[in-house]
Amino acid sequence: MAMWEGLVKDGSPFKWLTKRRMSVFDEDIHEIENSNWIPELSPPANLLIRRCSKILGLSMCQLRENFDSEASESLKHQSNFARNFLEYCCFMALAQSIQVIGYLDDYKFRRLTFDMMVAWEFPAAASKPYPHIDDDSTVGIEAFSRIAPAVPIVANVVVSDKIFEVLAASTNNRLHFSVYDKYLVRLERATRKLQSQSESSLLSPLRAGRGEKILEVDGTVTTQPVLEHVGVSTWPGRLTLTDHALYFEALRVVSYDKAKIYDLAEDLQQVVRPELTGPWGTRLFDKAVFYKSTSLLEPVVMEFPELKGHTRRDYWLAIIREVLYAHRFLFKFRISGPERDEVLLKAIFGILRVQALKEMSFTVPLCCEALLMFNVCDQLPLGDLILEKLANMLTMRELDQRKAVQSGNGTASALASNLGFVFGTNSGMAHDTRLLVGEISVGEMTHLEKAVKEARSSYENVVLAQATVDGVKVDGIDTNLAVMKELLYPMSQFWDWLVSLLYWQDPFKSLAFCLVFTYIICSWMHLCDALVLIRHDVYGDMELVKDLGYNTSRI
Structure with missing residues (x-):
């Protein structure tokens, strides 16, 4: 406690916080001052876990006790404890938060998920310098891929990296909260549109x-x-x-x-x-x-x-x-x-x-x-491998549901399954004590995540191998053929240009080409008609001279 008071008075780790976001986090800071904070965690991680504890209705000490009793020894190891415990608290809080109707429309929820990503990058007390949890903070692809799939509508483990690449394409592969918040707002609009369309009378007798x-x-x-x-x-x-x-x-x-x-x-x-x-x-x-x-x-x-x-x-x-x-x-x-x-x-x-x-x-x-x-x-x-792992995960979940029904806990479990969320140990597999939440696992990669990683790695190897083969083909050909290829390069470019005109990739250029080509054809036809008339006149005059008895060989 004395250490915490010193940090707050000193302001060294919270200097950024008190200046930028005191209006948002001052209540959390005050409550952490009067409770047992976790020294292994960084100040941002402590704040995030405090917010999770308020959502779950549990104290930070109770959360740690639950984690110690449920997690395996490898998850509790000192080198990985901070991040694993942070994931445990975040995943539990998100699993409960998404059961509220219209959670994407709540700014606090959107801010919470982003702050979880920020804290995920710097979870331990030794993680310095501490990040700024404010509107200027950014997150990387690893943090996004770990936290975002915990909310099934935001991302899943198969495409989370591609979603991040789209969102962070113009910001040097670092995601800003403004872009992330805009994405979630648009996602809420799309959800409302889906609900209104599905509730409409459009094709209702058929649907x-x-x-x-x-x-x-x-x-x-x-x-x-x-x-x-x-x-x-x-x-x-x-x-x-x-x-x-x-x-x-x-x-x-x-x-x-x-x-x-x-x-x-x-x-x-x-x-x-x-x-x-x-x-x-x-x-x-x-x-x-x-x-x-x-x-x-x-x-x-x-x-x-x-x-x-x-x-x-x-x-x-x-x-x-x-x-x-x-x-x-x-x-x-x-x-x-x-x-x-x-x-x-x-x-x-x-x-x-x-x-x-x-x-x-x-x-x-x-x-x-x-x-x-x-x-x-x-x-x-290896897409079939991904689908196979997904099917196995769903099958194990179905078995867990049957066990829950037999034990009298089927209603809550069925609700969680329909939401795409199940939190607990993977009891369907022997000696497997991982903490699962949907398609992700606290501190570890699930079989589905491993299959996705293997498939993407295989795809990258195929692309690299194909590029190498193409390079060898170019480097190994005869010098004369290489020179010929360079000489024919303008023709290849011309052919690509004609194809682009054919497919109307640029409608204005294609229209202009059609008009010019039509003008040339019409002009050529007009010229041909004129030449025919001239030829007819010339040969007609020669026949007339011949009929008059003159020698036409000198004409």
Whole structure:
């Protein structure tokens, strides 16, 4: 206690705190002064644990006693105690905080999660200099990847690093609270939009049977239509994606036609891929999604016209695949019950994150596929391993739920499972005393995290190996061929330029090229007609001279 009073009076570790955030933390400081603080932890970590203790209704001493009784000896080792105990308190507090309706709309919650990341980077008393927990503080990718997945809607272990890269791309890979807070606010808006759409009467007779949630709607604005191509027919309409199916309603004069249903939840050998479209069956514009299944007589193409690029199509392609791949995962591992709802919830959360990030202005276009968990697992070399570990985790959770029901504690456990959260020891595995919270474990990597790390490492090795092979091919060719390649480089650049014009990547350049080329063709045709007339006149005059008896060989 005397040591704490000396630190506060001296102000050495809290000088930054008293100047910048005293209005926010003065109550916490006063309460810690009058309680037993934890000397192994840094001042920011002590403050964070105090805030966690208030959320949990436990004293800091009680939290430490619970940690000592539940954690393994390796977690309690002096070298790792500070960070492990901080994670333990943060994860427990977050697990309880997210059960409050509208928690993302609470500024204190958003600030709390970010401050947890700041404290995570400097947990021990020996961690100096201490960070500034204020509006100017920043966090790195490791802190974000540890704390953010504890709130399932904010991130998960598969895509947390990609979310961080998007958020911190313009700030030297350090995330500022202003950007993080903006992301969570947009995420709350996306959640409210999902709830309002799902509660609306839109397609309610068709959705009611499975309780489908509407994830996205497009084609309601005349300036951004959605065109359905079936065979040679094309019709504009409204496209709706739910967590089970895709619906298209053709637009008539004043209303929509009966919806066509493309079911993504059935095993119909569906194929969803990008497609080229154009007038009269030509393949000019890369702005469409191709859909085929065994239930259709002929494939369907959904076109998303836009003046420049194909980001709108890429977004729809990614979210359609996310729902489709989630159901394929359910079929493959035969997952049902509450675990099935949790898998669909993971896909829904991923789409909500993409929608939130889309609303934020970034200089670089979003790669939606890299932000959606099931899309990522489909692309990574060891993506099947990630899905297998996820299925095993869900299976073990189901066994824990059955045991909880048998012991009379099923209601609370089922609620936690539906929220994507379970906190406690992993009792399903022998000699495993890890403290789990959802997909992460206190102080250790779960099997799912290890699978993600291995898959990403394998992918990086494949990319590096391919780059090395390409480099060897260039370095090993004959000098004459290398010279020839350099001479042909302008032709290659010219070809790329023609392709960009063909795909209308820059509509103004493509339009200008078409006008100029049309002018050249018309001018050439006019010149040809003039030459034909001149030739006709000349040869006509020669025939006349010949008829008069003159020698034409000298003409």
